[in-house]
Every structure is written in C-alpha cells, then in structure tokens.
Amino acid sequence: MGTVSVANKDINVSLAEKKPRVVFVLGGPGSGKGTQCANIVEHFHYTHLSAGDLLRAEIKSGSENGTMIQNMIKEGKIVPSEVTIKLLQKAMLESDNDKFLIDGFPRNEENRAAFEAVTKIEPEFVLFFNCPEEEMEKRLLSRNQGREDDNIETIRKRFNVFLKSSLPVIEHYKAKEKVREIEAAKPIGEVFEAVKVVFTPKAEKVVA
Ligand SMILES: Nc1ncnc2c1ncn2[C@@H]1O[C@H](COP(=O)(O)OP(=O)(O)O)[C@@H](O)[C@H]1O
Ligand SMILES: Nc1ccn([C@@H]2O[C@H](COP(=O)(O)OP(=O)(O)O)[C@@H](O)[C@H]2O)c(=O)n1
C-alpha cells in the first residue's frame, strides 16, 4: 500500500493505522533545523523528514511537478500543500519507524490546516529554533551545498516569507502550549544540549 499510486483515501487509512508520532521542527532559513535533526536522529531514534529535501528530490526525480517546484524554491515561495503533503505521507508510510521529525513544515497556515485535515495527525510538540536574521544570513551564505536559493536575493525573500507566513504557524501552536523554543544562535553543541532537554522524558530528568 505504500505507494503514491494508491488512492489518497487509502494512504490516509494506512497512515491512521500506523499512528505516527510527529514533531514539527520549525525556524527561519539557516536556523539549524537540519543540523539539529541529524543529532536528534542519532540520539533519540526518530526518522528525519525534511520537506525541502523531499521537494528537491522530487525535482531530481524528473516528476511532472519538478519545474513548478524548482521555480517556487528559486523564488523562496511555498509550494502548494497538496504536493508537499503527498511526499510526507509517502515517506511516513514507507518507513518502518513510527516517530518522525518533520522539518520545515508546516511553513504557512495552508500547510498546517491541510495536513491536519488530510492526515488527522496532531504534532506531539513543535521544536522552534529562534535565531536572529543576521546570524541566519551568515550561515546560509556559507552553507556551500550548491543550493539555488542560498543567494542573498532569494534569502531576503525567504526571510520575508518566514516572517509573514511561517511565524503565524508558530503563534498558532504557542496558543496551544505546544512550542518548545530553543535559542539557536549558539554553537551547535550548546544548541543540542537544549534540544536534549526537550526530548528527554521528564522522569529521567529528576536528579536522585
Ligand atoms: N549552531 C550553529 N552555529 C553555526 N553554524 C551552524 C549552526 N547550526 C547550523 N549551522 C550551519 O549553518 C548552515 C545552515 O544550517 P541548517 O541545519 O542547514 O539550517 P536550516 O535547515 O534551518 O536551514 C549549515 O551550513 C550548518 O552547518
Ligand atoms: N513546507 C515547505 C518546505 C519547503 N518549501 C520550499 O523549499 C525551500 C527550502 O526549504 P528548506 O526547509 O529546505 O530550507 P531551509 O529552511 O532548511 O533553509 C523553501 O524556501 C520553499 O521554497 C516549501 O515550499 N514548503
């Protein structure tokens, strides 16, 4: 059943049976989402699903949506939810794991509402990397992954989209007390120390 060719209804029935546990990982471009997700995977055995990575893989695969996705990424715009949600559903279904870090999604209210309506999945919590823009800009300009959107012109557009469209999603989850905020403008190891506290079960934090 784990293929995109099955009807959407079937995908959701199978996903509902799987009952995946989901953590949304949010933060501005360059705040360190991908870097910290790699650490979380290693220590806490989650599966990392980066919406941006899934979209870039879709472009590479020569999919019929490839050109549209590529143009939107180049402009720093948010790809229609339908496309991104299908990729996330497929990845969750194909995985043997039931714990997922969904990185860079939901990036706007449309992403959030559509994911909730389609999958009926509520995140356990939202990990939010808070980082000043000047630090994010510095990191993105030296990321060196050959990304077409890591140039100053697109970076500015992405920052605007983050402020206008993504911060309201974080506010939505703040109102539900689901946001775990991390100060991200510190060295990678120090940021991870704060992340570990969030993922460590409460009972284990008690000092005997
Ligand atoms: N705490 C940090 N301090 C300095 N550089 C960092 C830190 N976290 C990540 N980086 C670097 O910044 C760039 C962006 O990080 P990345 O994890 O890709 O962020 P995001 O996925 O949020 O865009 C990468 O080159 C990464 O190595
Ligand atoms: N939910 C998402 C996530 C990413 N994207 C697109 O993919 C681009 C790169 O996302 P990313 O998460 O890999 O970027 P970073 O925040 O990691 O730098 C975004 O600027 C959007 O154009 C999207 O359209 N919808």
Ligand SMILES: [Mg+2]
């Ligand atoms: Mg990333």
